[in-house]
Amino acid sequence: MPRIYCDDDVDLSVLSGRTIGIIGYGNQGRAQALNIRDSGFGLLIGNRDDRYKDIAIKDGFAVHTIGDVAEKADIILMLIPDEVQPQVYESQIRPHLGAGDVLCFASGYNVFYRTIEPPAGVGTIMVAPRMIGAAVRELYTKRLGFPCLVACREGDDPQHLPIALALARAIGGTRLGAFQSSFREEVVIDLFAEQMLWPGIIKLCLLYFEKLVENGCDPEIVTTELHLSGEFVEIAKAMITHGFFGQLKLHSQTSQYGQLSRMDRMAPPELLASVDAAMQGITSGRFHAEWAQEREAGKPNMRKLWQQALEHPLARSEAKLEVLRKVVARSYGGA
Ligand code: NAI
Numbered sequence: 001m002p003r004i005y006c007d008d009d010v011d012l013s014v015l016s017g018r019t020i021g022i023i024g025y026g027n028q029g030r031a032q033a034l035n036i037r038d039s040g041f042g043l044l045i046g047n048r049d050d051r052y053k054d055i056a057i058k059d060g061f062a063v064h065t066i067g068d069v070a071e072k073a074d075i076i077l078m079l080i081p082d083e084v085q086p087q088v089y090e091s092q093i094r095p096h097l098g099a100g101d102v103l104c105f106a107s108g109y110n111v112f113y114r115t116i117e118p119p120a121g122v123g124t125i126m127v128a129p130r131m132i133g134a135a136v137r138e139l140y141t142k143r144l145g146f147p148c149l150v151a152c153r154e155g156d157d158p159q160h161l162p163i164a165l166a167l168a169r170a171i172g173g174t175r176l177g178a179f180q181s182s183f184r185e186e187v188v189i190d191l192f193a194e195q196m197l198w199p200g201i202i203k204l205c206l207l208y209f210e211k212l213v214e215n216g217c218d219p220e221i222v223t224t225e226l227h228l229s230g231e232f233v234e235i236a237k238a239m240i241t242h243g244f245f246g247q248l249k250l251h252s253q254t255s256q257y258g259q260l261s262r263m264d265r266m267a268p269p270e271l272l273a274s275v276d277a278a279m280q281g282i283t284s285g286r287f288h289a290e291w292a293q294e295r296e297a298g299k300p301n302m303r304k305l306w307q308q309a310l311e312h313p314l315a316r317s318e319a320k321l322e323v324l325r326k327v328v329a330r331s332y333g334g335a
Contacts, residue, residue, distance in 0.1 A: 004177040005150070010169040014162045015041055021073025022046065023066050023093070024080035025056040027133030028106050032079060032171045034059065035140045039170040044069045070096040075104065075163060077127075082109040083295060089116050097122050102163050107190065108183030111153055113288045123160035124153035127167045127178075128186050136171060145176025149186050188282055195287065196278040204266075209314045219317040226314075228321060228328050 020043040022033045029045075029052070036043055045061045046069030047053040056063045070076060070093040078085055078093075089110075097103070099121030106128050110116040118124045129136050131146035139146050150164040150173075161180075168178040205226055212222045226232070238247035248256050281287040294301055309315065318325065 003180040005165050005168070005174050005180070006177050007169055007174050010165045010174050011162060012039070012166050012169055015075070015166045015170065018075050018163075019044065019073045020075045020077070020167075021069035022077045022079055023069060023088070024078070025052040025061075025063075026079065026081075028129070028136065029077075029079035029133075030055060030059070031133040031136035031140075032077060032106075032129075033061065034137055035171040036167075038140070039172075041170060044073055046070065066092040067096065074100065075102045075167070077104045077106070077167070079106055082107055085110050086115040094118075102160055104164065104167060105183075108151070108186035109190075112183045112187040113285060118153075123163065124156060125160050125164040125167075126151040126153075126181075126183055126186060127164050127171070127173060128181075129171065129173055139175075140172035143175070145172060145174075147176060148173030148178040149181035150178045151180065151182045151186070154182055154184065188279075191282045191287065192279060195282065196275055206312060206314060209317075213313065219313060220321055223314060223317040223321060224324065228318070228325055230328055230332060233332060 020036060020041055022029055022036075022043055023046045025033065025045055025047050029047075033043060033045060033056070043061075045056045045063045046066040047056060047063050048066065053063045064072075066088060076093065078089070080088060093103075097118065100123075102123035102125060103118050105111060105124075105126045108126055108128070111118075111124060111126070126149065128149040128151075129146055130148060131139070136146060148168050148171075150161070150168050152158040152161050152164065165174065165178065168174050209219070209222050209226060213219050235247060238250055241247070242250065248259060251259070281290075
């Protein structure tokens with residue numbers, strides 16, 4: 001078991017007398033800023049002139065330039081998108097960093113792939129909520145928790161771990177428990193879900209749709225059965241309530257037998273090779289290089305892939321069920 005830190009294991013006083021600066025006021029930036037403020041700490045917000053700046057002002061913060069915050073703060077939270085961080089870091093943050101400053105990331109991406117390499121005297125830590133920003137805020141206000149990973153940069157003296165833990169506690173990340181992890185582990189877990197688990201699930205859903213329609217089933221009924229019924233969500237919830245396998249007991253005996261006897265057949269050797277290739281692409285840096293190149297070229301493949309996805313018959317079928325989708329979405333708290 002990795003070490004898990006809860007509220008009582010963490011000393012918040014290590015943040016006293018330090019100036020905390022948050023760069024970015026988006027998904028994570030807003031949630032973390034509001035939570036840190038409600039935990040009793042003052043902080044500076046650094047944001048460029050855009051709509052996020054207006055939101056921060058509406059929330060009662062004085063907003064500074066990113067460079068100003070980097071200069072004044074000695075604990076800096078990097079909460080802008082991973083893709084823009086290296087350029088913003090080089091031009092507006094790095095020139096103001098000095099020994100003893102601490103730079104905190106919410107993902108391991110840029111440090112693991114060495115697209116940001118803070119100098120040796122600068123504490124480089126990670127506080128990565130495993131939760132979308134809106135929920136980081138909502139769970140905090142409800143006094144509930146969310147999983148969080150904390151780490152010091154691999155190879156560094158872990159002297160700054162208490163600061164990572166205190167920040168995790170201040171955003172509500174130690175209520176449920178913060179796991180001691182590493183930048184590498186966060187990246188691999190995150191990207192592997194994005195490149196193996198979710199695309200695998202999406203592809204299986206599409207195959208489910210295609211095969212049923214090919215076998216004479218109505219596309220709209222299949223789409224409803226697939227995700228609009230909400231069964232998918234209920235199964236995911238039951239995995240938490242009854243356990244990953246325990247939820248199977250909520251299904252009929254026929255369903256249980258069907259699922260348990262067929263699951264291995266859904267993973268033939270070719271699929272296992274793709275699983276290995278996805279992991280290899282992540283750990284070797286190949287995916288990172290491919291994605292950087294794609295962005296530099298103006299994302300032409302991304303546009304094609306989006307177009308291809310939206311042309312799938314499932315997307316057309318879903319469009320016909322817009323009214324139903326909105327009704328179901330409301331019952332799950334969505335718009
Ligand atoms: P976001 O997309 O919500 O970031 C928006 C913010 O970035 C705004 O304040 C905007 O002004 C600023 N920004 C965008 N482009 C900029 C540029 N070129 N120069 C200066 N500022 C710019 O970002 P998000 O999703 O909150 O991600 C922040 C960090 O949190 C990332 O490291 C991400 O991996 C991590 N993270 C995000 C999660 C999420 O819920 N989205 C979950 C856990 C971690």
